[in-house]
Amino acid sequence: MSARGRLIATLLGAGAVAFFASALQRLGLNPLSLLEAGLLAMTPLALAAVGECLNEKAGVVNIGLEGILLISAITGVWAAEIFGSGTAGLLGGLVTGAVIGLVLGLVSVYGRADQIIAGMGLNIFALGFGPFLLISLWAFPGIHLFPEELMVPRLRTPIGGISPVTIAAVAVAVLAHLLLHRTVLGFRILAVGEKPEAVDVAGLRVDRLRLLTSTLGGALCGAGGAFLPLAWFGGVVKEISAGRGFIALACVVFAGLEPLLALGAAFLFGFAEGFSYAVAVTPGVKERIPFYFVSMVPYVTTLVVVALVIGQRRFPRTIGRPYVRE
Amino acid sequence: MSARLRLPRPLVESLATIAVGLVAGGLLMLVFGNNPLRAYQALFVGAFGSLEDVLETLAFATPLMLTGLTFAVGVRAGLFNIGAEGQMYLGAVGATFIAGTFPLPPLLHVATATLVAMLCGALWALPPALLKIWRGVHEVISTIMCNWIAFHLSTYLVIYFLTGAGRADSTRPALPTARYPVLFAESTLTAVIFVAVAFCLVVYLYLWGTRAGYELRLAGENPEAARYAGVHAGRAMLLSFGMGGLAAGLAGASQIIGRPPAWSLYATLGNVTTLGFDGIGVALVGRSHPLGGILAAFLFGALAHGGRFMEYHAGVLSELVRAINGLIVLTLAVPELWAIVRRRLGR
Numbered sequence: 001m002s003a004r005g006r007l008i009a010t011l012l013g014a015g016a017v018a019f020f021a022s023a024l025q026r027l028g029l030n031p032l033s034l035l036e037a038g039l040l041a042m043t044p045l046a047l048a049a050v051g052e053c054l055n056e057k058a059g060v061v062n063i064g065l066e067g068i069l070l071i072s073a074i075t076g077v078w079a080a081e082i083f084g085s086g087t088a089g090l091l092g093g094l095v096t097g098a099v100i101g102l103v104l105g106l107v108s109v110y111g112r113a114d115q116i117i118a119g120m121g122l123n124i125f126a127l128g129f130g131p132f133l134l135i136s137l138w139a140f141p142g143i144h145l146f147p148e149e150l151m152v153p154r155l156r157t158p159i160g161g162i163s164p165v166t167i168a169a170v171a172v173a174v175l176a177h178l179l180l181h182r183t184v185l186g187f188r189i190l191a192v193g194e195k196p197e198a199v200d201v202a203g204l205r206v207d208r209l210r211l212l213t214s215t216l217g218g219a220l221c222g223a224g225g226a227f228l229p230l231a232w233f234g235g236v237v238k239e240i241s242a243g244r245g246f247i248a249l250a251c252v253v254f255a256g257l258e259p260l261l262a263l264g265a266a267f268l269f270g271f272a273e274g275f276s277y278a279v280a281v282t283p284g285v286k287e288r289i290p291f292y293f294v295s296m297v298p299y300v301t302t303l304v305v306v307a308l309v310i311g312q313r314r315f316p317r318t319i320g321r322p323y324v325r326e
Numbered sequence: 327m328s329a330r331l332r333l334p335r336p337l338v339e340s341l342a343t344i345a346v347g348l349v350a351g352g353l354l355m356l357v358f359g360n361n362p363l364r365a366y367q368a369l370f371v372g373a374f375g376s377l378e379d380v381l382e383t384l385a386f387a388t389p390l391m392l393t394g395l396t397f398a399v400g401v402r403a404g405l406f407n408i409g410a411e412g413q414m415y416l417g418a419v420g421a422t423f424i425a426g427t428f429p430l431p432p433l434l435h436v437a438t439a440t441l442v443a444m445l446c447g448a449l450w451a452l453p454p455a456l457l458k459i460w461r462g463v464h465e466v467i468s469t470i471m472c473n474w475i476a477f478h479l480s481t482y483l484v485i486y487f488l489t490g491a492g493r494a495d496s497t498r499p500a501l502p503t504a505r506y507p508v509l510f511a512e513s514t515l516t517a518v519i520f521v522a523v524a525f526c527l528v529v530y531l532y533l534w535g536t537r538a539g540y541e542l543r544l545a546g547e548n549p550e551a552a553r554y555a556g557v558h559a560g561r562a563m564l565l566s567f568g569m570g571g572l573a574a575g576l577a578g579a580s581q582i583i584g585r586p587p588a589w590s591l592y593a594t595l596g597n598v599t600t601l602g603f604d605g606i607g608v609a610l611v612g613r614s615h616p617l618g619g620i621l622a623a624f625l626f627g628a629l630a631h632g633g634r635f636m637e638y639h640a641g642v643l644s645e646l647v648r649a650i651n652g653l654i655v656l657t658l659a660v661p662e663l664w665a666i667v668r669r670r671l672g673r
Contacts, residue, residue, distance in 0.1 A: 121656030128648025
């Protein structure tokens with residue numbers, strides 16, 4: 001599908017969402033609360049997906065986003081408690097993500113790793129390290145609630161409470177788009193994904209560019225991870241990432257690596273998730289549809305959307321492959 | 327190293343990778359104020375200290391060799407099937423359904439429950455396979471989505487249809503006629519291990535002894551050559567997903583009708599969760615080979631069983647074992663590591 005086709009698909013999706021919302025209102029669901037929930041659910045997806053778009057444009061794949069979300073959600077809360085501030089917690093998550101992204105970048109660039117397997121390794125590591133951290137830090141298995149004043153406050157707007165992080169995530173998507181298509185650094189990132197040998201011959205460092213995008217992608221994902229407990233749930237559990245890292249990867253695939261389209265996809269999937277929360281608490285609906293089916297909505301949506309729109313995509317020529325100087 | 331001591335390189339590399347994972351895990355222990363030496367001593371004694379412990383290690387290895395097989399067969403066909411987790415949930419549900427609900431004659435009951443579990447696993451592997459073949463959907467995304475859908479679906483089925491009378495924490499237990507016999511009274515090892523090993527052997531013979539198996543491997547190793555040779559790529563994928571699903575379904579059954587004392591599925595799915603992901607490490611350490619997987623599963627089973635002792639005797643949380651598994655996989659992903667080591671050793 002062409003860029004224009006994807007744009008049309010995104011707009012159609014947004015139209016469908018609007019239509020859907022008005023239909024729900026008749027059922028007694030408040031579309032504004034739905035939008036509020038959708039925007040919250042969009043934020044971590046958008047941050048992770050936009051970062052990964054930059055990373056994959058440079059030819060590196062990180063399927064360990066899920067693991068970064070989980071670990072940085074925990075370290076984010078930890079940092080927030082140490083510094084007594086939710087914003088510091090977000091920064092803590094960002095730094096955690098950056099460090100993990102950097103390590104994975106080193107492994108990919110200098111270790112010439114199979115990036116899919118390395119990313120899986122990171123995810124499995126997080127599956128054990130996350131619960132381990134939860135118990136080590138707070139001596140309480142599986143869950144940790146923190147003082148409410150550490151929550152990053154939401155902005156009061158006419159359409160409901162919007163997190164400043166959500167606005168930042170939208171800004172990041174726009175900035176990433178401008179970076180890629182309007183700056184010299186962006187052109188270099190694109191070039192390093194397509195023709196690393198040319199970038200090398202031009203005297204630029206392939207390794208440093210890829211380490212940069214991997215670290216940046218990890219940092220954004222880490223901020224998204226810390227967002228989950230600190231600006232949304234108010235607590236951290238060992239399953240807090242719940243497949244969102246992979247949904248973010250689906251956004252990247254959907255978007256054909258374009259940050260703005262990834263934002264659109266994140267909104268679509270975020271809306272599906274927000275919808276599931278809204279349905280789960282709607283009187284009259286919640287008695288009839290078991291909660292377990294409602295919980296499937298985001299995953300089923302992701303599967304269906306990816307299956308419908310995938311078609312022809314154009315990925316960087318060297319994606320997932322290490323650069324070896326001849 | 328002298329020539330007569332030389333082991334096959336893959337084996338040495340796999341063992342070295344495990345060593346790297348353990349060392350990195352030890353560093354993590356130091357960071358959090360534990361004594362790694364004491365922890366690993368407890369782990370080793372826990373896993374191999376007595377005959378009962380070795381048997382228990384084997385019991386832990388049984389599901390892992392199967393979920394490892396799921397990933398390994400995928401890799402052989404050029405796929406990253408990380409859906410063993412969800413396929414295993416459905417297998418466990420299928421086994422529970424037959425074993426706990428229908429009274430059948432003894433041998434027939436075990437066989438039916440096992441087969442239904444395997445078919446449930448294979449059925450759950452079908453959507454990602456078809457999405458890959460028809461729409462080119464990457465299996466990493468589709469299998470993970472299916473894992474989460476399977477989690478919610480299985481929890482729903484357990485709570486609404488399979489829960490035992492008067493208990494909310496687990497399903498009604500498998501009827502005695504549907505249980506694999508316990509081999510030694512001191513351990514939870516049952517005869518299901520023979521079925522698991524036999525299934526691995528059958529897959530090995532199939533992959534290396536039949537035309538369809540050869541085509542599957544060719545499609546994974548060299549897709550272009552496979553195309554020229556007239557190999558139907560879609561069929562190879564379907565076969566690989568199907569076999570993987572059967573294995574994962576059997577893994578699920580092994581935890582329900584082949585594992586005392588519960589003989590049932592917990593409502594949290596707690597006695598099956600993460601066994602599917604652990605299989606990825608098993609498959610990679612086993613070099614995506616069904617027989618290598620059996621050996622690797624024994625090692626990972628030792629880590630899992632010994633990890634409980636580590637928690638008890640050295641105060642190191644057993645969750646760290648899974649983190650170590652992840653570090654092992656990460657290390658395995660880096661081929662350059664071995665090139666660097668060899669260069670340093672001047673070989």
